[in-house]
Amino acid sequence: MHDREFGNGNGYSNGNGYTNGNSYTNGNGYTNGNGYSNGNGNVNGNGEANGAKVIKMKPMDSELLREQGHIMVDFIADYYKNLQDSPQDFPVLSQVQPGYLRDMLPDSAPDQPESLKELLDDVSKKIMPGITHWQSPSYFAYYASSTSVAGFLGEMLNAGLSVVGFTWLTSPAATELEIIVLDWLAKLLQLPDHFLSTGNGGGVIQGTGCEAVLVVVLAARDRILKKVGKTLLPQLVAYASDQTHSSFRKACLIGGIHEENIRLLKTDSSTNYGMPPESLEEAISHDLAEGFIPFFICATVGTTSSAAVDPLVPLGKIAKKYGIWMHVDAAYAGNACICPEYRKFIDGIENADSFNMNAHKWLFANQTCSPLWVKDRYSLIDALKTNPEYLEFKVSKKDAVVNYKDWQISLSRRFRSLKLWMVLRLYGSENLRNFIRDHVNLAKHFEDYVAQDPHFEVVTTRYFSLVCFRLVPVDGDEEKCNERNRELLAAVNSTGKIFISHTALSDKFILRFAVGAPLTEEKHVTEAWQIIQKHSSKFTCNGHY
Numbered sequence: 145m146h147d148r149e150f151g152n153g154n155g156y157s158n159g160n161g162y163t164n165g166n167s168y169t170n171g172n173g174y175t176n177g178n179g180y181s182n183g184n185g186n187v188n189g190n191g192e193a194n195g196a197k198v199i200k201m202k203p204m205d206s207e208l209l210r211e212q213g214h215i216m217v218d219f220i221a222d223y224y225k226n227l228q229d230s231p232q233d234f235p236v237l238s239q240v241q242p243g244y245l246r247d248m249l250p251d252s253a254p255d256q257p258e259s260l261k262e263l264l265d266d267v268s269k270k271i272m273p274g275i276t277h278w279q280s281p282s283y284f285a286y287y288a289s290s291t292s293v294a295g296f297l298g299e300m301l302n303a304g305l306s307v308v309g310f311t312w313l314t315s316p317a318a319t320e321l322e323i324i325v326l327d328w329l330a331k332l333l334q335l336p337d338h339f340l341s342t343g344n345g346g347g348v349i350q351g352t353g354c355e356a357v358l359v360v361v362l363a364a365r366d367r368i369l370k371k372v373g374k375t376l377l378p379q380l381v382a383y384a385s386d387q388t389h390s391s392f393r394k395a396c397l398i399g400g401i402h403e404e405n406i407r408l409l410k411t412d413s414s415t416n417y418g419m420p421p422e423s424l425e426e427a428i429s430h431d432l433a434e435g436f437i438p439f440f441i442c443a444t445v446g447t448t449s450s451a452a453v454d455p456l457v458p459l460g461k462i463a464k465k466y467g468i469w470m471h472v473d474a475a476y477a478g479n480a481c482i483c484p485e486y487r488k489f490i491d492g493i494e495n496a497d498s499f500n501m502n503a504h505k506w507l508f509a510n511q512t513c514s515p516l517w518v519k520d521r522y523s524l525i526d527a528l529k530t531n532p533e534y535l536e537f538k539v540s541k542k543d544a545v546v547n548y549k550d551w552q553i554s555l556s557r558r559f560r561s562l563k564l565w566m567v568l569r570l571y572g573s574e575n576l577r578n579f580i581r582d583h584v585n586l587a588k589h590f591e592d593y594v595a596q597d598p599h600f601e602v603v604t605t606r607y608f609s610l611v612c613f614r615l616v617p618v619d620g621d622e623e624k625c626n627e628r629n630r631e632l633l634a635a636v637n638s639t640g641k642i643f644i645s646h647t648a649l650s651d652k653f654i655l656r657f658a659v660g661a662p663l664t665e666e667k668h669v670t671e672a673w674q675i676i677q678k679h680s681s682k683f684t685c686n687g688h689y
């Protein structure tokens with residue numbers, strides 16, 4: 145980097161920017177004359193801002209993108225490498241205290257540009273300590289947020305094209321690829337034909353599972369209100385189990401459903417925390433007798449707490465019998481259903497009105513990508529369509545085009561299908577199935593460790609890649625047992641070597657071990673178990689336990 149390139153040493157920034165000879169890569173840095181360096185730009189028309197000479201920015205210069213893009217890819221590739229090679233430098237659960245960043249960063253944004261090098265240095269020194277490393281091979285908390293090279297490249301392409309495909313016209317490929325890819329995925333899941341775009345239904349990629357349940361609650365609400373009249377909104381009742389994701393309640397409240405009309409049916413270990421169909425039917429009968437209008441059932445395949453499965457076959461029959469919209473939330477476990485041996489968990493899906501899974505959880509599609517299929521797309525469109533004049537357009541067969549703005553809350557939308565398409569094409573479904581199977585086997589491996597240690601117990605029947613376990617109570621003292629499991633959780637997570645999470649089932653404090661990060665191998669699972677065992681010895685030795 146030479147002074148002349150940014151105008152005689154007082155040019156581009158404050159001397160810390162691209163002008164100080166320590167540019168990020170090879171000493172030549174951003175010197176190709178296409179970047180910020182042509183010396184003819186200005187901010188206020190006279191080449192000066194606050195008395196200092198400034199070079200006009202070029203927000204999307206292709207050569208600068210090439211150069212800095214390579215730097216960024218290297219940075220990210222090194223991150224993934226270091227997560228594996230130097231895990232001691234990356235505590236899986238961030239160990240910083242609240243507010244840690246405020247002291248490390250200036251109070252206001254810079255007036256003058258800074259260099260990418262400076263910025264990436266700050267990422268390494270200041271941001272990384274505050275990162276919980278979801279992509280670490282020793283990440284076993286919540287459910288994973290799985291990444292892949294294909295998913296990453298898809299995100300990159302999406303960011304590069306940066307189209308906003310709210311109507312077909314605004315990028316026909318964005319709409320058409322989404323339709324095609326969701327048909328592909330529906331076929332991999334063996335969803336009934338009515339969920340395909342060739343029927344009355346179809347798929348749409350929502351940002352998240354929370355958005356998916358919200359839009360279907362709105363569709364179901366409007367469908368029933370059309371029939372019974374808008375004034376009966378206060379009578380509408382929605383059902384789910386007490387294990388259902390909190391987004392269900394939020395969606396109902398946003399949809400105007402009265403809080404007291406949200407029924408969370410009790411579950412327990414007798415059904416492995418799946419919703420008992422008898423309780424559902426009883427609740428519906430009772431509500432009907434009281435003059436309420438049952439309109440929505442949210443069934444879950446793979447609950448957030450324990451990966452419990454609601455029995456779709458009997459629940460679907462009840463939904464059909466009473467004409468109630470049934471939504472299936474399979475945010476996590478739906479991904480496993482591309483494997484024939486797990487497909488049985490969504491048997492009964494033919495009686496559902498909608499089905500959702502998060503491909504960013506366990507299909508290596510990077511955040512965020514939440515495919516939702518509906519049986520009747522017009523229910524969704526009726527609830528969500530808007531037609532401002534400025535979005536009107538004519539195409540030869542207007543009815544034949546999909547305008548995804550009418551299938552979601554927001555107008556703007558990302559071209560998410562690109563990455564799903566790339567994941568499916570660059571890996572192939574058989575690879576994806578095998579990777580999911582590997583994760584399930586790793587979970588089984590962990591479960592075997594737990595089962596062999598008399599101080600621990602596996603708490604629920606495991607179906608997928610989540611193991612729910614705990615230290616066993618001594619002399620039936622459940623309260624003390626909860627306390628010790630809580631302590632054990634805090635101890636293992638404070639090592640920074642692994643991250644596991646917890647839940648509560650039937651008032652018991654339960655530890656969760658979920659496999660799903662793309663770099664996890666058997667050695668990481670074994671090491672995790674050793675760490676857990678080591679930290680449990682406090683409770684299991686000296687006659688304490």
Ligand code: PLP
Nearest residue numbers: 352353354389446447448473475
């Ligand atoms: N449903 C289930 C079963 C989940 O486990 C989750 C998140 O973990 C969600 C819904 C919410 O998904 P999202 O975070 O994409 O909104």
